[in-house]
Amino acid sequence: TKEDVPYWGRIKIIKDQVAEKKGLMIQEIMNFGSDAQLRLDAYAWSWAACSFLDTHPAFQKTFREHLKNIGDSSPEFSLDLVKAYGEQWFQVRQQWQVFVMNIEYGFDIARESIDVVEVRPLELAAEVIPVRADRGWQSTGLRVTAGMKLAITATGRFVIHREESENQPQGIPWESEAGGITLRYHRGQPLGKLLIALDEPQQLGETGLSNYGPVGAGGDIMIPSDGVLYFRVNDSPSELAANEGTLQVTVQQITD
Incomplete structure (x- = not known):
């Protein structure tokens, strides 16, 4: 208009x-x-x-x-x-x-807002973190250190998009798991794919949330620098309101 x-x-x-x-x-x-x-x-x-x-x-x-x-x-x-x-x-x-x-x-500034979570070190015990599909970056509150090796596993299904339909006023839901769906991409990654980032909440320079990577359904990763773990599912910041559901992301140190 x-x-x-x-x-x-x-x-x-x-x-x-x-x-x-x-x-x-x-x-x-x-x-x-x-x-x-x-x-x-x-x-x-x-x-x-x-x-x-x-x-x-x-x-x-x-x-x-x-x-x-x-x-x-x-x-x-x-x-x-x-x-x-x-x-x-x-x-x-x-x-x-x-x-x-x-x-x-x-x-969607409200849905992209990041809630403050108390920060604590990641211990040896596995941590299960809920990651909502209708929000942007979400802090786990887990502080990790450079050189730490982590095993990450994501489970669950969620709605990542609703296709317009004359027969369904709320739209046809596109369901996804942590690996995302290749029917559509956002910024080079499948829609709905689980993403990971590291940031220092009291940083003075560029946020680490500008440098993220795909983790999908999971895998082993090496932590490159000290920081706090953040997760989100891959989607446009203007379309989060259509999403529904939560992933359960398990994070555990690998010590061998």
């Missing part, structure tokens, strides 16, 4: 700049000068930052409370917002990067 055109334009600007390795951290946007809005790209990035903070279920309240000071154009406005988030600012940085690196029309 005509109303959709501005959103497509802003998203395209961000996607193009991310592809050119010119993506911005959220603090860079907050440091824009008062004349930055005269530039179309700066306006697009500012729109994205406000949309992200105002829609994210964990960040919305603090952001809206801070908008009471919207008339303050000094650098203190941005500094005070960072202070208001406190330790949560690490989560803002992490999830902002996931947002801009995967941004598309209809990106």
